[in-house]
Amino acid sequence: xxxxxxxxxxxxxxxxxxxxxxxxxxxxxxxxxxxxxxxxxxxxxxxxxxxxxxxxxxxxxxxxxxxxxxxxxxxxxxxxxxxxxxxxxxxxxxxxxxxxxxxxxxxxxxxxx
Amino acid sequence: xxxxxxxxxxxxxxxxxxxxxxxxxxxxxxxxxxxxxxxxxxxxxxxxxxxxxxxxxxxxxxxxxxxxxxxxxxxxxxxxxxxxxxxxxxxxxxxxxxxxxxxxxxxxxxxxxxxxx
Numbered sequence: 001x002x003x004x005x006x007x008x009x010x011x012x013x014x015x016x017x018x019x020x021x022x023x024x025x026x027x028x029x030x031x032x033x034x035x036x037x038x039x040x041x042x043x044x045x046x047x048x049x050x051x052x053x054x055x056x057x058x059x060x061x062x063x064x065x066x067x068x069x070x071x072x073x074x075x076x077x078x079x080x081x082x083x084x085x086x087x088x089x090x091x092x093x094x095x096x097x098x099x100x101x102x103x104x105x106x107x108x109x110x111x112x113x
Numbered sequence: 114x115x116x117x118x119x120x121x122x123x124x125x126x127x128x129x130x131x132x133x134x135x136x137x138x139x140x141x142x143x144x145x146x147x148x149x150x151x152x153x154x155x156x157x158x159x160x161x162x163x164x165x166x167x168x169x170x171x172x173x174x175x176x177x178x179x180x181x182x183x184x185x186x187x188x189x190x191x192x193x194x195x196x197x198x199x200x201x202x203x204x205x206x207x208x209x210x211x212x213x214x215x216x217x218x219x220x221x222x223x224x225x226x227x228x229x230x
Contacts, residue, residue, distance in 0.1 A: 004155075032216050043117070043204055043221030044156070051216060089155050093216075101146075101219075103155030 002027045004104035006090050012110045017080055021107045023073040023090030031093040031100075035064050035075050038087045038106065047075070047088075080111045115139060117222035119205050125228045126195060133191045134225045138207030145188050146219065147180055148204040149173070156204055162188060192227075200229045 004025045013019050025033070032051045036044035048057045048064040050073070056065045061078045077084055087106040094100035118137045126132055138145050143164050148156035159178070161169040164185035174180075177195075182188040192199055203226075206219040 034218070041223070041226075043206070043223045044219075045221070046218035049216050049218060091155075101158060103157070105153065105155050108153075
């Protein structure tokens with residue numbers, strides 16, 4: 001079954017700390033893996049897109065890694081800010097069309113002052 | 114603002130009524146997607162358009178749901194005879210892609226939150 005799992009389900013950290021979110025997938029075939037940030041009441045915003053051949057990709061304080069052999073990805077947030085409080089969704093693409101985007105349930109991150 | 118816009122942002126209606134949502138994608142984007150999202154879950158795919166053609170429909174999309182994208186521009190999603198279980202956030206996303214232009218990000222609107230009384 002094509003599935004994306006994320007852990008932890010929720011996470012609370014203090015401002016300025018680092019954190020790492022995990023994504024495991026059993027999707028096949030694989031085209032790319034995406035991380036999105038979704039603020040409460042807003043639509044998701046793209047952070048990174050990684051293809052099979054990419055091991056890491058950064059977007060400011062966000063760094064995503066991909067291990068296609070173990071089918072795992074992580075999103076590392078450095079020096080967290082209050083504005084990082086959001087849900088982070090991992091998405092695996094089977095191809096570039098239609099319903100072949102498999103979404104994870106998201107990790108809810110709360111950054112406290 | 115040149116992002117994806119959705120209207121209305123909130124809709125409250127009684128069970129059994131029909132509702133229609135509108136999505137205006139980024140103008141140069143040829144692909145348009147509708148998703149449904151419930152609290153604490155990731156978006157679930159509903160349907161997909163490439164230009165004006167509806168190419169994919171999820172089995173989640175019962176015969177009470179219909180979507181159109183006339184002229185390949187804006188899109189509408191209609192739900193007929195609404196049920197309690199239709200309460201959710203309905204998200205629209207757009208992107209540009211071809212057989213050679215791959216791995217482009219989806220740009221999401223902020224959604225329409227539907228509440229069925």
